[in-house]
Amino acid sequence: MPPHVPADPPAELVAARLRDPYPYFAWLRRCAPAHVERRVGRPALWQVSRYEDVRALLTDTRLSKHPGRVPGYVPGPAGLNRHLVHADPPDHTRLRALVNSAFVPRRIALLEPFITRVAHRLLDRIEHSVHVDLIADFAAPLTFRMICAILGVPGRLDTTATRETLMSTIAPGTSTDAARAERDLHDLLDALIDGKRSGSGGSGVDLLGALVRAGDESGAMSEEELRSTAYLLLLVRHDTTMNLIGNGMLALLDHPEQAARLAAPDPGPGFVATAVEELLRYDSPVRDATFRCATAPIELHGQVIGAGEIVSLLIGSANRDGERFTEPDRLDLGRTANEHLAFGYGPHFCIGAALARLEGAVAFPLLLRRLGPVQLAKPADELCWRPARVMRGLVALPLVRRA
Secondary structure, rough: OOOOOOOOHHHHHHHOOOOOOOOHHHHHHHHEEEEEEOOOOOOOOOEEEOOHHHHHHHHOOOOOOOHHOOOOOOOOOOOOOOOHHHOOOOOHHHHHHHOOOOOOOOHHHHHHHHHEEEHHHHHHHHHOOOEEEEEHHHHHHHHHHHHHHHHHHHHHHOOOOHHHHOOOOOOOOOHHHHHHHHHHHHHHHHHHHHHOOOOOOOOOOOOOHHHHHHHHHOOOOOOHHHHHHHHHHHHHHHHHHHHHHHHHHHOOOOOOHHHHHHHHOOOOOOOHHHHHHHHHOOOOOOOOOOEEEEEEOOEOEEEEEEEEEEEEEEEHOOOOOOOOOOOOOOOOOOOOOOOOOOOOOOOOOOOOHHHHHHHHHHHHHHHHHHHOOOEOOHHHHHEEOOOOOOOOOOOOOOOOOOO
């Protein structure tokens, strides 16, 4: 690093990075592309911010996904971390194979009529409302309904209360809140799994029922892996796409000329799919890649990441890297050279990518056409973002219809 460049990011950029991380990311790419935070009593945390570095490290076998390699590190609720996101081969290979069949693109494509019907029903409910919270009224119930359909969650558990139980584990607040959230979550997952064993299922693909049978009949999954996988799929598949819809609509409100193109009755062949890819890139629903730690020394930009140190691959930063994308801070729904990393890359590429893309392709045009002229109900800088490390998403997106 040149001597005139400060060793740490400016305090004002750090303070603002929950609301707007992109100036912070730009500083890292320019001044400290491999930035380390040394923390007393905790392993070092490296932030990697440039596209080429992030993409390369997403496939680097010297990085492990197993949190157990870092003593004392617990990435999520106790007893719910034995899933494919926190596994290396051969466990990752085995677990992904069990889940993958429900998410192949040709099977997901069959869900389009169902997604469209649910989206229209949700919009029917708010058709005459002046004030709308796009997250609570549309994005959250739509995306949760879809993953419940795929997992085979019974209708009695496809509720706001169930969603809130899942979401409370992300940033529960006090230790008492965390303990209560974990107990409620374990009770919910046990009820789902017990229901499958007793023969009560839900509509849809019933992936959870298939996983229960695989564990019981062949020992392909342990009980902890089964419970952890159910948690992963319910939370992450719902959360990621909810964030895509919320972040994307906020971006479209800020770019009305782009929104008008997407709302057109016939925007042109392939335009909607291209637009969804750009919305994924522009304000990625996954800000930082999930847990990784080094198993061997890795040299990067003249520094050495030590074995046992945590490596945070900043997907949101990589997707705004001017060395990879022309005018990266500009929203261009027609952008075609768009190999973004919103779904990751390599062996851990997001298993639900096809579902997220399809939900986005259905949701955005419908929202723009049926909501009509809307605007933010409060200034953008007053919107509340959820304080999660991996995900980037709004607590609420309050809108008001313009007269």
